[in-house]
Amino acid sequence: MTQDSSTHPIHDPVDDPLIIAGKAFTSRLIIGTGKYPSFDDLRNTIDSTGAQIVTVALRRVSMGNQADRTLNCIDTSRIQLLPNTSGARDAAEAVRLARMARAASGHNWVKLEVTPDPVTLLPDPVETFKAAQLLIEDGFVVLPYISADPILARQLQEMGCATVMPLAAPIGTNKGLLTREFIRTIVEQATVPVVVDAGLGAPSHAAAAMELGVDAVMLNTALSTAANPPLMGQAFRLAVEAGRRGYLAGLGRVLDGAVASSPETDRVGANDATTQTKDSQAEPGPPREGATPLTGFLDS
Amino acid sequence: MADTVNIIVNGIERTVAEGTSVESLIHEISPDGTQGVAVEINAEFIEPPKYSRTVCEGDAIEIVRFVGGG
Numbered sequence: 001m002t003q004d005s006s007t008h009p010i011h012d013p014v015d016d017p018l019i020i021a022g023k024a025f026t027s028r029l030i031i032g033t034g035k036y037p038s039f040d041d042l043r044n045t046i047d048s049t050g051a052q053i054v055t056v057a058l059r060r061v062s063m064g065n066q067a068d069r070t071l072n073c074i075d076t077s078r079i080q081l082l083p084n085t086s087g088a089r090d091a092a093e094a095v096r097l098a099r100m101a102r103a104a105s106g107h108n109w110v111k112l113e114v115t116p117d118p119v120t121l122l123p124d125p126v127e128t129f130k131a132a133q134l135l136i137e138d139g140f141v142v143l144p145y146i147s148a149d150p151i152l153a154r155q156l157q158e159m160g161c162a163t164v165m166p167l168a169a170p171i172g173t174n175k176g177l178l179t180r181e182f183i184r185t186i187v188e189q190a191t192v193p194v195v196v197d198a199g200l201g202a203p204s205h206a207a208a209a210m211e212l213g214v215d216a217v218m219l220n221t222a223l224s225t226a227a228n229p230p231l232m233g234q235a236f237r238l239a240v241e242a243g244r245r246g247y248l249a250g251l252g253r254v255l256d257g258a259v260a261s262s263p264e265t266d267r268v269g270a271n272d273a274t275t276q277t278k279d280s281q282a283e284p285g286p287p288r289e290g291a292t293p294l295t296g297f298l299d300s
Numbered sequence: 301m302a303d304t305v306n307i308i309v310n311g312i313e314r315t316v317a318e319g320t321s322v323e324s325l326i327h328e329i330s331p332d333g334t335q336g337v338a339v340e341i342n343a344e345f346i347e348p349p350k351y352s353r354t355v356c357e358g359d360a361i362e363i364v365r366f367v368g369g370g
Contacts, residue, residue: 031370032368032369032370033368033369033370034367034368034369034370035368036368042368055369055370056366056367056368056369057366057367057368057369057370058338058364058365058366058367059364059365059367059369060310060311060362060363060364061310061326061329061330061337061363061364061365062310062329063328063329065329065330065331066331067331067332068332068336068365068366068367068368070366070367070368071336071366083366084369084370086369086370096343099345100338100340100345100362100364101366103338103340103345104338104345104364104366105366171370198370218370219370220369220370221370
């Protein structure tokens with residue numbers, strides 16, 4: 001080491017808020033409320049994730065429906081409610097749902113999802129674009145769910161969307177960061193927060209996404225299909241925090257070949273008279289191609 | 301003769317007695333009554349105090365609620 005004191009600060013989430021539409025959040029984990037085993041599980045998972053933004057859907061009430069306690073599980077004095085337009089097959093349906101949700105909740109944030117294909121549930125880029133324009137004109141804070149398409153992401157951020165939300169894998173699959181390289185590009189070109197939404201299944205996936213520099217992740221199925229949703233919520237909370245810190249700390253360089261982490265000089269037993277012939281090959285040779293070993297401290 | 305009205309509730313055509321209130325329709329289908337539902341008549345959101353209003357011929361009524369979703 002070259003010095004005693006560090007100029008490297010310890011991370012405090014309060015100093016690194018997620019800012020969406022001018023509102024600051026210390027949690028970078030957004031969750032959905034769908035299909036949990038019980039309302040107790042939902043409530044406990046919202047708590048264990050520490051999520052400050054939570055999505056809900058809007059559905060018709062039908063004869064024979066069970067009572068729905070979803071809203072009872074969300075403390076809206078601490079949590080930003082984010083109604084989604086799930087079920088919308090085109091821009092018109094999405095706009096209608098968003099307006100109903102705003103009227104019903106008093107909140108103008110909307111997660112825009114337009115998914116006409118019931119097999120893949122992939123978001124329709126054209127209808128999403130059209131709906132986003134209409135909703136922004138109508139005063140909504142729009143968080144659009146999209147495929148990991150950097151061109152579309154740029155168009156939506158230029159239009160005035162509050163975030164872009166590219167998918168990691170098709171919704172509900174738990175497959176992880178299939179779209180990693182495209183998300184990397186989106187992050188490089190982003191002027192609004194990037195939220196990876198859909199397809200993340202394991203805490204390590206969430207950590208990997210955060211290490212890429214995404215601003216937040218959104219999940220539902222990873223929690224609701226876990227054997228123990230509240231415990232999984234805790235795991236994801238830690239993973240998102242770990243990944244964010246990893247990103248801010250600056251990941252170390254990746255090399256081919258190997259470079260020792262312990263000093264290569266002054267080794268006990270090196271160059272001893274009794275072992276001279278053996279040790280003539282023991283000094284480090286020139287770096288292998290692709291390697292850029294640190295040299296600063298060896299010189300001093 | 302005209303003691304019924306034809307309306308649409310949540311996309312389904314229905315014939316109900318004249319003088320039926322929106323509130324009674326809500327109670328018919330909602331397990332929580334008027335708690336936690338939102339109501340639209342002819343694409344216009346209506347506030348709870350207006351639930352006592354009677355339905356008119358051709359009214360398209362949506363009774364919706366927030367549920368879990370991702």
